[in-house]
Amino acid sequence: xxxxxxxxxxxxxxxxxxxxxxxxxxxxxxxxxxxxxxxxxxxxxxxxxxxxxxxxxxxxxxxxxxxxxxxxxxxxxxxxxxxxxxxxxxxxxxxxxxxxxxxxxxxxxxxxxxxxxxxxxxxxxxxxxxxxxxxxxxxxxxxxxxxxxxxxxxxxxxxxxxxxxxxxxxxxxxxxxxxxxxxxxxxxxxxxxxxxxxxxxxxxxxxxxxxxxxxxxxxxxxxxxxxxxxxxxxxxxxxxxxxxxxxxxxxxxxxxxxxxxxxxxxxxxxxxxxxxxxxxxxxxxxxxxxxxxxxxxxxxxxxxxxxxxxxxxxxxxxxxxxxxxxxxxxxxxxxxxxxxxxxxxxxxxxxxxxxxxxxxxxxxxxxxxxxxxxxxxxxxxxxxxxxxxxxxxxxxxxxxxxxxxxxxxxxxxxxxxxxxxxxxxxxxxxxxxxxxxxxxxxxxxxxxxxxxxxxxxxxxxxxxxxxxxxxxxxxxxxxxxxxxxxxxxxxxxxxxxxxxxxxxxxxxxxxxxxxxxxxxxxxxxxxxxxxxxxxxxxxxxxxxxxxxxxxxxxxxxxxxxxxxxxxxxxxxxxxxxxxxxxxxxxxxxxxxxxxxxxxxxxxxxx
Amino acid sequence: xxxxxxxxxxxxxxxxxxxxxxxxxxxxxxxxxxxxxxxxxxxxxxxxxxxxxxxxxxxxxxxxxxxxxxxxxxxxxxxxxxxxxxxxxxxxxxxxxxxxxxxxxxxxxxxxxxxxxxxxxxxxxxxxxxxxxxxxxxxxxxxxxxxxxxxxxxxxxxxxxxxxxxxxxxxxxxxxxxxxxxxxxxxxxxxxxxxxxxxxxxxxxxxxxxxxxxxxxxxxxxxxxxxxxxxxxxxxxxxxxxxxxxxxxxxxxxxxxxxxxxxxxxxxxxxxxxxxxxxxxxxxxxx
Ligand SMILES: Cc1ncc(C[n+]2csc(CCOP(=O)(O)OP(=O)(O)O)c2C)c(N)n1
Ligand code: SF4
Ligand SMILES: [Mg+2]
Numbered sequence: 015x016x017x018x019x020x021x022x023x024x025x026x027x028x029x030x031x032x033x034x035x036x037x038x039x040x041x042x043x044x045x046x047x048x049x050x051x052x053x054x055x056x057x058x059x060x061x062x063x064x065x066x067x068x069x070x071x072x073x074x075x076x077x078x079x080x081x082x083x084x085x086x087x088x089x090x091x092x093x094x095x096x097x098x099x100x101x102x103x104x105x106x107x108x109x110x111x112x113x114x115x116x117x118x119x120x121x122x123x124x125x126x127x128x129x130x131x132x133x134x135x136x137x138x139x140x141x142x143x144x145x146x147x148x149x150x151x152x153x154x155x156x157x158x159x160x161x162x163x164x165x166x167x168x169x170x171x172x173x174x175x176x177x178x179x180x181x182x183x184x185x186x187x188x189x190x191x192x193x194x195x196x197x198x199x200x201x202x203x204x205x206x207x208x209x210x211x212x213x214x215x216x217x218x219x220x221x222x223x224x225x226x227x228x229x230x231x232x233x234x235x236x237x238x239x240x241x242x243x244x245x246x247x248x249x250x251x252x253x254x255x256x257x258x259x260x261x262x263x264x265x266x267x268x269x270x271x272x273x274x275x276x277x278x279x280x281x282x283x284x285x286x287x288x289x290x291x292x293x294x295x296x297x298x299x300x301x302x303x304x305x306x307x308x309x310x311x312x313x314x315x316x317x318x319x320x321x322x323x324x325x326x327x328x329x330x331x332x333x334x335x336x337x338x339x340x341x342x343x344x345x346x347x348x349x350x351x352x353x354x355x356x357x358x359x360x361x362x363x364x365x366x367x368x369x370x371x372x373x374x375x376x377x378x379x380x381x382x383x384x385x386x387x388x389x390x391x392x393x394x395x396x397x398x399x400x401x402x403x404x405x406x407x408x409x410x411x412x413x414x415x416x417x418x419x420x421x422x423x424x425x426x427x428x429x430x431x432x433x434x435x436x437x438x439x440x441x442x443x444x445x446x447x448x449x450x451x452x453x454x455x456x457x458x459x460x461x462x463x464x465x466x467x468x469x470x471x472x473x474x475x476x477x478x479x480x481x482x483x484x485x486x487x488x489x490x491x492x493x494x495x496x497x498x499x500x501x502x503x504x505x506x507x508x509x510x511x512x513x514x515x516x517x518x519x520x521x522x523x524x525x526x527x528x529x530x531x532x533x534x535x536x537x538x539x540x541x542x543x544x545x546x547x548x549x550x551x552x553x554x555x556x557x558x559x560x561x562x563x564x565x566x567x568x569x570x571x572x573x574x575x576x577x578x579x580x581x582x583x584x585x586x587x588x589x590x591x592x593x594x595x596x597x598x599x600x601x602x603x604x605x606x607x608x609x610x611x612x613x614x615x616x617x618x619x620x
Numbered sequence: 621x622x623x624x625x626x627x628x629x630x631x632x633x634x635x636x637x638x639x640x641x642x643x644x645x646x647x648x649x650x651x652x653x654x655x656x657x658x659x660x661x662x663x664x665x666x667x668x669x670x671x672x673x674x675x676x677x678x679x680x681x682x683x684x685x686x687x688x689x690x691x692x693x694x695x696x697x698x699x700x701x702x703x704x705x706x707x708x709x710x711x712x713x714x715x716x717x718x719x720x721x722x723x724x725x726x727x728x729x730x731x732x733x734x735x736x737x738x739x740x741x742x743x744x745x746x747x748x749x750x751x752x753x754x755x756x757x758x759x760x761x762x763x764x765x766x767x768x769x770x771x772x773x774x775x776x777x778x779x780x781x782x783x784x785x786x787x788x789x790x791x792x793x794x795x796x797x798x799x800x801x802x803x804x805x806x807x808x809x810x811x812x813x814x815x816x817x818x819x820x821x822x823x824x825x826x827x828x829x830x831x832x833x834x835x836x837x838x839x840x841x842x843x844x845x846x847x848x849x850x851x852x853x854x855x856x857x858x859x860x861x862x863x864x865x866x867x868x869x870x871x872x873x874x875x876x877x878x879x880x881x882x883x884x885x886x887x888x889x890x891x892x893x894x895x896x897x898x899x900x901x902x903x904x905x906x907x
C-alpha cells in the first residue's frame with residue numbers, strides 16, 4: 015500500500031484497455047506562478063521525442079504571479095494548428111481552473127486535481143469524468159520543502175496517466191533543467207518520482223496501468239522529423255533578422271513584447287540595436303530615423319500602440335521610407351482584453367492614417383509563414399520603399415511544431431539602394447526621381463554625392479516642397495505604381511478543400527488550421543467546402559475576388575464583431591450578395607466544432 | 621560629379637530670427653570643415669522646420685514633434701554621421717516634450733537646435749509653451765528648457781543663444797557640433813529666435829539676454845551653481861545665455877552600438893557573414 019493512498023479519493027475506471035489515442039489535448043491551469051506552463055513544456059518535449067505534432071496555446075493574465083493562467087497542449091499524429099473541441103486531460107491547481115475549463119471536458123476526460131486549495135467543484139465537470147485528486151502543493155511542501163516542485167510532481171502523475179515511460183519523463187526533466195547543476199535538478203527528479211508514487215497508489219490506475227510505459231492512454235511512436243517548436247512572434251522576429259533586419263524600436267505591450275525581447279537578446283551579436291522608446295511614437299520614429307540611414311528597421315505593437323503610430327505610417331508611405339510594422343492584434347476596442355485574441359485591426363491597417371499612400375499588409379497563417387513574411391516584409395519594404403505591415407493574431411503567441419526553417423533559402427533584397435560606385439556614375443541624383451516602376455534610387459546619408467531631401471510634404475523629384483498640381487499628380491501616381499511593381503511578389507491566397515464545392519469559406523491567420531479541421535468534419539457529413547485564406551490583406555489580390563465569384567455562396571469567418579475581412583473583400587469588388595459572415599468575438603479560441611456548427615446552421619437556414 | 625538638389629532659399633519673413641540660426645549653422649559647418657555628405661539635418665514641422673532644405677546636406681523633414689526620436693535612430697544606425705536635429709519651441713516643448721525629456725536622459729551624440737520664438741509661427745501666432753502668461757492660461761509661466769536640462773542627471777551640454785547676437789551664436793554652434801561630433805552626447809542649443817510677424821521680441825530679448833559668463837564665479841561644469849544662478853538671473857528679469865552647462869556623461873551609443881559589428885547602414889547582400897549565428901538560433905528551437 016502506498017503511504018499516501020489514504021489521502022487519495024478516486025473513481026474507478028470502467029474498463030482496463032488503454033485508449034489508443036492519435037490526438038490528445040492536455041490543459042494545465044491554476045494561478046500564475048503555479049507552473050502550468052512548465053508542466054506543458056515538460057510534456058511537449060517528451061511527446062515531440064515520439065514524433066508527435068504539437069500545438070500549444072497559453073492563456074495567461076498579464077501579471078507574472080497571480081491571475082488565472084492556463085496552458086494547453088494538443089499532440090497528434092497529423093499536423094493540427096489549433097485546439098480541438100475537447101480537453102482530454104485537465105491538470106488543475108485550483109477550483110478556478112475547473113470552473114474555467116470544465117466546459118471543455120468530454121465524457122471520457124481525466125481531471126488531475128490539486129486539492130491543496132480546497133475541494134474539487136464537481137458541478138463544473140461531467141459526471142463521467144475520471145478524477146485523480148492529490149494535494150500536490152501540500153505534498154511538495156511536506157516532502158521537498160518548496161511549493162515550487164509541485165509542477166514536476168504533477169508531471170509525474172500526468173506521465174503515468176498518459177502512458178509515458180519513466181525514461182521519457184526523466185529525459186524531459188533533464189532537458190528542461192539542463193542549465194541547472196545536478197544538485198539543483200535533484201529535487202525536481204524527486205518530485206517526479208513522488209508523482210509516480212502517487213499515481214501508483216491511486217485507484218484510478220490499475221497496478222498494471224500505473225507502471226512505466228502503461229497508463230490510461232496509448233500514444234503512438236512515430237518517426238521523428240527535423241522539427242522546431244516556435245511561436246508566430248518568434249518566427250516573425252527571426253524572419254526579420256534573417257532578411258538583414260538590424261534595428262528594432264518598440265514599447266512594451268501584450269502580446270507584441272515577445273518580439274522586442276527576442277530581438278533584444280539576439281540583435282546585438284549581429285551588430286544591431288534594440289531600443290525601448292518612451293512611447294510608440296518614439297518607437298516608430300526611431301525606426302524611421304534608422305531606416306533612413308540605411309538600416310533595415312522594424313517596430314511591433316498591438317492595437318492601441320498601432321493606433322498611436324498611424325501618423326507615422328502614412329508619413330512613411332508619403333516620404334517613401336522602408337519600414338516593417340508588426341501588429342500583434344488583440345481584442346479591442348481601446349485597451350479591450352489585452353491577453354485575448356482577435357482579428358480586429360483591419361480597418362486601421364488597410365485604411366489608417368490620412369491620405370492615400372502605398373503600403374502592404376501581409377497576413378501569415380502559420381509560423382512558417384510568419385518567418386517567410388518576416389523575410390518578405392523586410393525585402394518588400396526595401397523594394398517598394400514603403401511601410402509593410404505584418405498582421406498577426408493569436409498565432410503570435412501559439413507555438414507549433416513545424417519542419418525546421420530552411421535558412422539557406424533566405425534571399426536579401428536591397429531594392430534600389432545605390433552603391434557608392436553606382437552613385438558616382440550618375441550625372442544627377444534625385445531622391446524622388448519619377449521612374450516607370452515608381453521606385454526611385456535610394457542613397458543614404460554618408461554616401462558621397464547622394465545628398466537629398468526626404469519629406470512627408472508633397473515634393474518635387476529633388477525633395478523640395480511643391481504644391482504644383484502637375485507635380486502632385488505625377489508624384490501620387492508614381493507612389494501608387496510602386497505597389498503594382500511589386501505585386502507579383504505579394505503572396506496570393508492559400509486554397510484547399512473540395513475544388514468542386516459550391517460553398518466557399520474564407521478566413522485569415524490563425525483560423526486557417528481551424529477551418530482545415532472543420533472542413534474535414536464537414537466532408538464526413540457530406541458537406542463539401544472550398545477554402546481560401548488570403549495572405550495579402552492590402553491590397554486585396556484578384557485571386558480572392560475570383561474565389562468569391564467562382565463559389566455559389568461564401569462564408570467569411572473571422573474574429574471580430576463587424577466582419578472586417580468581409581468588408582474588405584466586398585470593397586475590393588467581390589459580389590457582396592454571395593458573402594455571409596461567421597463571427598466570433600468572445601476572446602476565446604475558435605474551435606473546429608463550433609465552426610462546423612456555425613456553417614451547418616447557415617446551410618440549414620438556406 | 622553627381623549633381624544633387626540645389627539648396628533651397630529660406631522662406632522666412634524678412635527679419636525672422638531663424639535666419640540667424642541658419643547663418644550660425646552654416647558658419648559652424650564650414651568652420652569645422654564638415655562634409656555635406658556626412659551630415660544629416662533633421663527638422664521638425666514649423667517655420668523652423670525648413671532649414672534642412674537650405675544647406676546642401678542630407679535632409680529630413682520629420683513629423684511635428686518627432687525630430688528627436690528620429691535623430692536618435694539615425695545616430696544609432698550610423699554613428700559616423702554628424703546628426704543635427706532642428707525645430708521650433710512648439711515642436712520640441714509641446715507636442716514633442718515627452719521625447720525631449722527622454723533624449724536628454726539618453727544622451728545620444730547629436731546636436732539639437734531649438735528655435736524659441738514664444739509662438740507657433742507657421743500656424744500663425746498661437747502662444748507656445750515658452751510664452752509667459754499665454755492667452756488661454758494667463759497664470760502659466762513659460763517653460764524653460766535650460767532649467768529642465770539642468771535637472772536631468774545625464775544631460776551633457778546645455779546652451780542658449782540669441783539670434784540678435786551672431787558672434788556668441790556662432791561660437792555656441794561650433795561648440796555644440798564639437799560636443800556631439802566628438803561623441804560626448806546630446807548638445808542642446810536653444811536659440812532665442814524672434815518671430816517678427818507674430819511675436820516680435822527683438823528689443824525685449826536684446827535687453828534681457830545676458831551671458832552666464834558675466835555672472836560672478838559661474839561654473840558651467842557644475843549643475844548646482846548653474847541652476848541657482850539661472851534662477852536668480854530669471855528672477856531679476858534676465859535670460860541666461862551662453863554655455864549653461866557642459867560636462868561628461870556616458871552616451872546612448874557607447875552602451876548600445878558595437879562599432880566593430882555595426883554595419884547597419886551598409887549594403888549587405890547575403891547572410892554569408894552570419895550564417896553560423898543564424899543556424900545556432902534555429903538549433904535552439906529544435907525539438
Ligand atoms: C500632428 C500635427 N499637429 C499640428 C500640426 C500643425 N502645425 C504645424 S507647425 C505647428 C507649430 C509650429 O510651431 P513651432 O514648432 O514653434 O515652430 P515655428 O513655426 O514657431 O518656428 C503646428 C501646430 C502638424 N503639422 N502636425
Ligand atoms: S511667421 Fe514668424 S517664425 Fe515664421 S517665418 Fe515669419 S517671422 Fe519667422
Ligand atoms: Mg515657435
